Amino acid sequence: MADLGEISLWIGLALSCYALFGSLAGQVRGIPALVDSARRSVYVLVLVMLVATLSLVGSFINRDYEVAYVAAHSNNAMADIYTWVAFYAGNEGSLLYIAFVLSVMSAVAIRWAPERVKDFLPYTTATLMVVQVFFIAVMAFMANPFTKLPFVPPDGEGINPLLTHFGMFFHPPALMAGLIGMSIPFAFALGSLVAGKQRDEWADSGRLWGIVTWALLASGLLLGSWWAYTILGWGGFWFWDPVENAAFMPWLALTAFVHSIMVQKRRGMFRMWNIVLINAAFGLALYGMFMNRGGPTPSVHSFGASSLGWVFLLFLAVGVLVPFAIFIWRYNLLKSAQNLDSMLSREAAFLVNNLLLLGIAFVTLWGTVYPLFIKLGGGEEITIARPYYDQVNGPLLLALVLLMGVGPLLPWRRANWASLRRALLAPCVVAAVTVVVLAVLVTRQPFALTGFGLCALVTTGIALEWWRGMQARHRNSGENYAFALLRLIGANRPRYGGYIVHLAVVMVALGVLGGSLFDTQRDVVLAPGETYEVSGYQLRYLDTVQAPKSDRTDYFSTLELYRGDEFLGELEARRSFYPSFNMASTLAAIRSTPVEDFYVVPSENLPDGSVGFRILVNPLVWWMWVAGPVLILGTVVALWPEGSRQRVRIARPETVSIHPGETRPNVV
Amino acid sequence: MAEDRPIPAGFVPEDELEEERTGRRTRNRLIILGAVVALAVAYMVYAAFPGNALYFVTVSEFMGGDEYQDGRLIRVSGKLAPDSFQRQDNSTLARFQLVDKEGDGGGHSLDASYVGVMPDLFFNPHSEIILEGSYTTERVFETDSILVKCPSKYQSLEEELPADYNNYNSGPAPQAS
Known part of the structure; x- marks a missing residue:
């Protein structure tokens, strides 16, 4: 069983190397047959990695303790169902999981890539394969999950009891899939940049995979919090520790990206910015994986407890510097098609949202790496206490919630104050009433009042948008309200999917505000x-x-x-x-x-x-866990392919005429 | 603009000039806005830093340095001294000693107290225990919160098991008086 896995690992390494160099050489030399065969080997790679994965699963099921990894992460007492968890409980297995997920995602992304990215697709393939080669090579040479012990122990060491929890079935896989999934939008961006002919064609694929990855990371983070809340026995759900931060930061950068890519899609703006964002997100994802593998956490006294730390650090450096060089090389390609018309517009709101998100990411990164700088500079060992994050990120997150209330109400290009005042009047009134009622009945804490007020503002804004749209449909077509709502969502899925996700974010905000400002804790015997x-x-x-x-x-x-x-x-x-x-x-x-x-x-x-x-x-913590399914629902709605194009065209005539078959005016 | 008249060379239509001007104005505003956000973030980081940057020392470092013992908030790492844990008859007050995790630490040990229940991994001999709190004049380390690092033998994705989140929720943990 394990031999089969070992062999498929080497075949996988060879295949991914072939796909990498085949697609590069084929594209540069203009040999379509080579490009095609490289692309097909990406599909075959899925099968090969599947064989490797299944053979490790098989070794676990058979409790083949000759395999060191199996002996270290399972024992006779372990129920078979926990094989799922044991598989990625350690370094080697989680690398195999990551490589497998990447192979599947790459194949899907390449196989179903839209026609208009075909010109640079080989470069995208090559980028993905660089990542793939790295992971398989690390496994094959340094952390092989199929390494055998010189003897067969009678029983294994067993699985870490903390991992035998329902939340552990989904939290690590979702998070790891999210971190590695970042490679896909990044590869589309980089492929387009290297080819250097087109500007905005990658935006659709980038957005699609960006959102998929975003949802994976978000559910991974939520599930992790839920796991910590129910099993770690300390009653909290977020601790700003380096490992949590490592997953949080790429998510922040990606959140910025899935917003600003909309502007590029619609208006051909922010081209440079989007490339920078997806590069940053990818870099932070690599940093996250580095932190999880012998990275320097503040209480570990030296760099890299395992040799893997160095390798990941090296890959992190390559993954940041090489795209940066390509970015400089292609700088001229990235000029915006249009200027920003006004500071009071959807575009500007997206930009501010981006600034805030990156601000939060920076604050978090600074708190994590500052102690390392001090230590490397020969200073005394220090650590940053959690209130730092709460004090600095708290207000920034509130500002973000405010923007979430105002931004969607702003039109593209240019808003005028009068219409904005009209749109904001009702939400502001509801928010003010909420604040007054809470201040009288519950609390006078300014931070909490601001937070709940903003939650009310966002919710009212969204509810009004839905209500107006529903009413208009009801009036125009006589549809009943429920049906009108469904049709409304169907007619502009990205927009209404986005609203659903925003509602989920409000729910998380409620949980965080309630759980962290108003909790009561008692330790008693x-x-x-x-x-x-x-x-x-x-x-x-x-x-x-x-x-x-x-x-x-x-x-x-x-x-x-x-x-x-x-x-x-x-x-x-x-x-x-x-x-x-x-x-x-x-x-x-x-x-x-x-x-x-x-x-x-x-x-x-x-x-x-x-x-x-x-x-x-x-x-209010309940709201946080309910937000998870809502968030997934919103993502699915936002990404659901537009089935009937005809209706969409009638609803949005400005998107039709220029290039049939495209849903977006060509702005080059 | 009329289509039948040829446009003289060097002529820039009025509305394009206008667009150019608004474009520049918006860009300037954008830069100002970006600068404001960046400065605000930088200031908040700067303001929050001094109160939250804590020394992180081992038991022997702590016992050897007077500056650590002046009642400031600090983190000390070590492991539980065997058989030192005591609970005052069924109350939540616990007393224990911490020693260096590696080496003999020059025979230093730190008397510590904590009010509350202990985190799950506290009693595991492989655990690295990190206390956050401050030294009192009675030469006892009053612990505000305990962090236990998972023994590295059991690789786990969540490395730190926070024992006490509550002290962090409403600003900095209170200094011991």
């Missing part, structure tokens, strides 16, 4: 039968039952929750102790409602049967 009162709840601890398992002992603590006389339900929280790892993992009992979460986790089991509990009351 309770004896069986004892009752504790917090935030109007009464929590009664009944007892703890032990359940020995093959690899661990589970302690189930049962509690009853009351509010006044009302019985809210029984809660069961779990704490598991794994003797072979000498570590415990917990599963919090959470009573989740849209208003607030009641969260209790048994943190210490004391000898006399009492338990040290951490109790939290977290308002």
